[in-house]
Amino acid sequence: MTVTIVNLKVNGVDQAFMARPGTTLLLALREQLGLTGAKRGCAQGACGSCTVLLDGAPVVSCLVPATTVDGADIATVEGLADGQQLSDVQQAFLDGFATQCGFCTPGMLMSAEALLARNPDPTADEVNEAISGNVCRCTGYAPIVSAILDAAERRRNRVEATH
Amino acid sequence: MAKINPIDPDYFKDERAAPGFKVIGTTVPRSDALGHVTGRTEFFEDRTFPNLAHLKIHRSPHHHALIDSVDTSHAEQTPGVLRVLTYKDVPANWYGVLRLIGIGPDDEPVLAEDRVIYKGEPIVAVVADSEAAALEGASRVRVSYTELPAVLDVEEAMSPDAPIIKRAGTNYFVYEGHHSRRIRFGDVEAGFARADHVFDWRYSSAPIEHAPTETTGCIVVPQSNGRLLIHSNTQAAFFTLDNTALIINRAPTDLQVKGGTVGGGFGGKVDVMVEPLACIAATLTNRPVKFVYTREEEMQVSSPRAAERIYIKDGVLSDGRIVARKIMLYVDAGAYARHSPYGATKAAAHLPGPYTIPNVHADCHCVYTNRTPSSAMRGFGVTIADFAIESQMDRIARALDLDPLEFRLRNAYRDGDLKAHRKVASGTALIEVIQRAAELVGHELPEEYRAMSSTTPRGAQA
Ligand code: FES
Ligand code: FES
Numbered sequence: 001m002t003v004t005i006v007n008l009k010v011n012g013v014d015q016a017f018m019a020r021p022g023t024t025l026l027l028a029l030r031e032q033l034g035l036t037g038a039k040r041g042c043a044q045g046a047c048g049s050c051t052v053l054l055d056g057a058p059v060v061s062c063l064v065p066a067t068t069v070d071g072a073d074i075a076t077v078e079g080l081a082d083g084q085q086l087s088d089v090q091q092a093f094l095d096g097f098a099t100q101c102g103f104c105t106p107g108m109l110m111s112a113e114a115l116l117a118r119n120p121d122p123t124a125d126e127v128n129e130a131i132s133g134n135v136c137r138c139t140g141y142a143p144i145v146s147a148i149l150d151a152a153e154r155r156r157n158r159v160e161a162t163h
Numbered sequence: 164m165a166k167i168n169p170i171d172p173d174y175f176k177d178e179r180a181a182p183g184f185k186v187i188g189t190t191v192p193r194s195d196a197l198g199h200v201t202g203r204t205e206f207f208e209d210r211t212f213p214n215l216a217h218l219k220i221h222r223s224p225h226h227h228a229l230i231d232s233v234d235t236s237h238a239e240q241t242p243g244v245l246r247v248l249t250y251k252d253v254p255a256n257w258y259g260v261l262r263l264i265g266i267g268p269d270d271e272p273v274l275a276e277d278r279v280i281y282k283g284e285p286i287v288a289v290v291a292d293s294e295a296a297a298l299e300g301a302s303r304v305r306v307s308y309t310e311l312p313a314v315l316d317v318e319e320a321m322s323p324d325a326p327i328i329k330r331a332g333t334n335y336f337v338y339e340g341h342h343s344r345r346i347r348f349g350d351v352e353a354g355f356a357r358a359d360h361v362f363d364w365r366y367s368s369a370p371i372e373h374a375p376t377e378t379t380g381c382i383v384v385p386q387s388n389g390r391l392l393i394h395s396n397t398q399a400a401f402f403t404l405d406n407t408a409l410i411i412n413r414a415p416t417d418l419q420v421k422g423g424t425v426g427g428g429f430g431g432k433v434d435v436m437v438e439p440l441a442c443i444a445a446t447l448t449n450r451p452v453k454f455v456y457t458r459e460e461e462m463q464v465s466s467p468r469a470a471e472r473i474y475i476k477d478g479v480l481s482d483g484r485i486v487a488r489k490i491m492l493y494v495d496a497g498a499y500a501r502h503s504p505y506g507a508t509k510a511a512a513h514l515p516g517p518y519t520i521p522n523v524h525a526d527c528h529c530v531y532t533n534r535t536p537s538s539a540m541r542g543f544g545v546t547i548a549d550f551a552i553e554s555q556m557d558r559i560a561r562a563l564d565l566d567p568l569e570f571r572l573r574n575a576y577r578d579g580d581l582k583a584h585r586k587v588a589s590g591t592a593l594i595e596v597i598q599r600a601a602e603l604v605g606h607e608l609p610e611e612y613r614a615m616s617s618t619t620p621r622g623a624q625a
Contacts, residue, residue, distance in 0.1 A: 022295065036209035037202025039426070041376045042458035049376055077202035090200040094192065102199030103376040103426030109200065137376050137427045 004067045010035065011079025019066035026050045026061035029076060037077035037106040041135070048134035051107035052076045058114040060133070077106035080113065088158075089113055092151035093144070100138035108134045112148045120156055124149060206377060206424050207394040212384060212451040216245055218444050219297035219454075221287040221304035222464065223279035226313035226533040227328060230277055230286070230306060237303040238289050243296025245448050247304075248288040250274040252443055254412035259500055260435050263405055268331055271499040271536070273410055273439055279308075280328050281498035281533055283464035290444045290452060313533040317472055317493040320532050328498070329531050336496070336504040336529035344511040344529075346490075348583040349522030351478075354487025358478030362559050365474050366551035370467035370495070373540055377426020379465055380455025381437045383445040386419075391442050393420045398428040403435050410439040411446070418442070430539035434466055434501055466538035469503055470495040471510075473551040478522075483565050483573045488515040490525040492548065497531070501538035504529045509544030515583055516552040517593045518574040519621065523583035568597055572612050579620055591617040 007016045010033060017032040026043075029035045029052070041047035043062045050062040053075035080087040086094065089112045099105045108131060115122055115130035122130070127148045128141075136144060198204035221238075235247045250256045250272055257269040275286045289300035314320045320334040321342075328334060338344045355361055381395035391413075397403040400422040408415040425432060441454040456465060471494050478487035492510055496503035507529035514525045560567040575593040582588055594617045601608050 030209075031211055034211075035202075036205075039206070039377065040208065041378070041426075044458060046458070047376060077200075081201055086200065093200045094196045097193065097196075099193070099196050099199040101376070101425060101427045102195060102204050103206065105199045106202045135376060137374055137429075 004070075006066055006070045008069055008072050008074055010074045011076060017066070021067070023066040024062050025052070025054075025059075025064040025066050025069055025074070028066040029061065029074070035076050035078050038110075039103055039106060041103065046135070047104075047107075048111065048131075049104050049107040051110045051134060053110055053114055056114065056117065058111050058133075075110070075113070077109055080109060087113070087151075088154040089116065089148065089151040092147040092154060096143050096147035096150055098139065098143040098147035104134055104136040104138075108136065108144055112151065115148070116152055116155060120152060120159075122149070122152055204424060206426055207382060207396045207422075208377075208380060208453070208455060210382060210394055212382065214450050215382070216290050216292060216444065216448055216450045216452045217294040217297040217454075218288055218290050218441055218452055219294070219301040220285045220460075221289065221301040221306070223275065223282060223284040223286060223306075223308075225279060225308055225310055226282045226315065227311040227326075228279050228308035229311060230275060230279065231309055232307050233287065234305040235287060237305065238287070238300040241289075241291070241296060241300040241303055243292040244289055244300040245292065245450075246290040246444065247300070248274065248290065248440065248443060248447075249286075250276045252447070253410065253439070254443075255410050258406065258410050260402070260406050260433075261500070261502065261505060262409070263402065266500075266504055270329065270331060271501070278311075281535055283460075283535060284498065285440075288440050288444065288454075290448055315532055315534060317470075317495045317528070317530040317532060320530050321493070321528065328533060334531045336500060336507070336531075338504075338508075338529075342528065343526040344508050345527070346511055346514060346523055346525040346583050348524070348585070349487075351487040351489045351522045351524040354522035355476070355478040355489075357480075358486055359481040360479045360559075360563065361476065362479065362555070362562065363474070363476040364555060364558060365472070366547075366554060367472045368470055368547045368550065370470045370535070370537060371540065372462055372465070372467045373427070373429040373431030374462065375425075375427030375429065375431055378456040378458060378461040379432055379437055380453065381441050382451060382453045383438070383441040384451040385445050385449055390417050390419055391445060393418060393438055393442065395420055395422045395438055396425050396428075396432055397422050397435070397438070398425055398430070398432040399435075402433065403438050406435040407438045407442055410435075411442050413442075430468075430541050430543065431465055433539050436465070464535060466497070466501055466536050468540035468543055468546075469497070469506060469537035470534075471547040471551075473548065475551060475555045477555065477559060479559060479563065481563075483563065483570050485518060485520050485574050487522040488518075488520045488525075489523075490514055490527075492525065492527040494527070494529050494544070495532055495534060495537060496529050497534040497536035499531075499536040500529070501536050502543070503537055506537075506539070506544035510548045512584065513545045513548050514552075516549070516556075517576050517591070518571075519576045519580040519588075520574070520583065525583075566608075568601055568606060568608065569612050572597055572608075572615055575615075575617075577617050577619070577621055593617065
C-alpha cells in the first residue's frame with residue numbers, strides 16, 4: 001500500500017502525517033493529528049458536522065482525500081479562539097444559546113466563519129444559505145442564525161471602534 | 164376528593180437564601196456550551212486508543228426468512244479480520260431491555276439464530292483491525308435463506324389468519340393475559356345509543372426517525388483489572404450497564420459505563436444496541452473495540468418512533484357534550500418489543516384525553532410486524548394519541564358548527580371528576596389554559612365559557 005506524506009498547515013501550525021489511500025482529511029485530523037473538533041455525522045457529505053476551512057473555503061472534510069491537501073492551509077474549530085479569547089462567532093453562539101448537544105457546532109462555526117470572512121454584513125437569507133449544508137437536529141436553527149447575525153454585528157462594531 | 168399534599172414552603176427555605184438560587188429572569192450560561200464552541204466537548208468517538216479494533220454487522224436483506232446456513236469462512240479469511248461472532252458467542256443471546264422492570268418475555272436475539280424477522284436484523288458481527296476491513300469482512304458473510312411471507316401492517320398482523328412471526332405465539336404483546344392494554348369505563352354502547360351524533364374516524368402516523376447528528380456507538384476498552392470500560396453515547400448509562408451485564412453474563416460490577424455526552428438522542432439512544440457486542444468482542448480479542456452505526460444504519464435499523472393507527476368513535480349530544488368515546492389503538496412495535504409495550508401502556512394512560520367522558524372503552528395494542536423495531540422517542544405513546552384526539556375534537560366541532568375552544572371547554576376535565584382510569588382528577592388547568600390562550604390570540608369566548616373554572620364542580624355550572 002502506497003503511503004503518502006502530507007505536509008500542511010493546520011490552524012497556523014506546520015503539520016505532517018502519513019496518508020494511506022482512502023484516508024480522508026477528517027480521519028487524518030481526528031485520528032492522526034488529534035484534532036477531534038470536526039465530527040463524523042455521516043461520512044458521506046450530507047451533514048456538515050465535519051466542516052473545516054481549506055484555504056479559507058468551507059469543505060466537508062469527510063469527502064476530501066487526505067492525499068490531496070498537501071501544502072494546504074486548514075482551519076478547524078480548535079484554532080478559532082485566541083487563548084481564552086473566543087472568536088466573535090464562538091462568543092455569539094455561547095451567549096445566544098445556539099448549541100444544544102453541540103455535535104453540529106464545530107461545523108456550524110466554520111461555515112459561519114467562512115461566511116463572515118467574505119461577507120461582513122450578511123442578511124438572514126445569506127446566513128441560511130451559508131449553513132444550508134450543516135444539519136442541526138436539536139436547535140431548530142433559529143438561535144444559530146441569530147447568533148451568526150449577532151457575531152457579524154459584533155465584528156463590524158469592533159472594526160469601527162478600531163478605526 | 165383526592166388528597167393533595169400542599170407544597171411546604173419551608174422545605175426550600177435554606178436553599179432560597181443561597182446566592183446561586185436566584186436564576187429566574189437572569190441568563191445562566193449552559194455548563195456545556197464552552198466545550199461545544201471550542202470543540203473540546205469529548206464525545207465518545209473523540210477518544211482514540213492504540214490497537215483499536217472495529218466491529219461491523221452483516222444484516223438481513225429480508226423482512227422475514229428462515230436462515231438455512233451461515234458461512235463465515237470468507238469473512239474470517241479477509242485480511243485484517245480478527246474475529247467473527249455469531250449468536251453462539253453471545254452468552255445470553257435472548258433479551259428484552261424492559262426485563263429490568265419485570266416486563267417479558269425476552270423476545271429479541273442479540274444476533275439472529277434460525278430466522279430473521281426484519282430487514283436489517285443483525286446476524287453476524289465482524290471484528291477487524293480497521294473499519295474498512297470490518298466492512299469488507301461483513302460483506303463476505305454468506306447466508307442462505309428461505310423467505311417467508313412478511314406481515315407489514317398492524318391490523319393484518321392481528322387478523323386470525325396472519326402468519327405468526329413471534330416465538331411467543333402471538334403477533335401482539337400480552338398484557339396480563341389480554342391482547343391489549345384496556346380501559347373499560349361505563350357503557351359505551353349505551354352512550355352511543357343516547358347520542359345525537361356519532362363520529363367514527365381513523366388516524367395514522369408513519370414511523371419517525373430521531374436522526375441524531377451523532378450516530379449510536381460505543382468504544383469498549385478492557386482494563387488491566389479485568390473490567391470493561393464502556394465509552395458510550397447512550398442516554399441511559401445504568402440501564403445499558405445492567406442489560407449489557409445480563410447479555411454477556413458478567414457481574415454488573417465488571418462493567419463501567421462512561422457516558423453523559425450525547426450528540427442528539429431524543430429517546431433514540433436507550434435501546435442497548437451496540438454495547439453488548441462490543442463488550443464480547445473486546446473480551447475475545449482483548450483489544451479496545453469500537454462499534455458505531457454508519458449513517459445508513461442509524462436511518463435504517465435504529466428504532467424509530469412507532470407508527471400508530473388509531474380509530475376514535477365518539478357519541479356527542481347536540482349541545483356538544485361527549486357521552487361516549489371508543490378507541491382502538493395500534494402501536495406498530497415492529498419486530499421486537501424493546502420499549503413499545505410501555506409506549507402502548509402510556510397511550511392507554513393518556514386516554515381519553517383531558518376530557519370528562521362518562522363512557523370510555525379503549526384497546527391499546529402493541530403489535531408485532533416484520534418492520535424495523537420501534538422504541539422510545541420523546542413522549543412516545545402520548546404524542547400520536549394526542550394528535551388523533553385533538554384532530555377528532557376539531558373535526559367534531561367543525562361538523563357540529565361549534566367553536567373548537569368552546570367544544571373543548573364544555574368537555575374539559577375538572578378537579579374532582581372521575582377519570583376513565585378511576586382516578587379522581589386533581590390539579591387540572593385545561594379550562595384556564597384555554598381561556599388564557601383565547602385571550603392571547605383575541606378569540607372572544609362567551610361569558611358562560613369565561614366563567615368556567617377547573618375548581619368549580621361541573622354540576623355547579625351550566
Ligand atoms: S461527516 Fe462529513 S458531511 Fe457528514
Ligand atoms: S446542537 Fe445537536 S445537532 Fe445541533
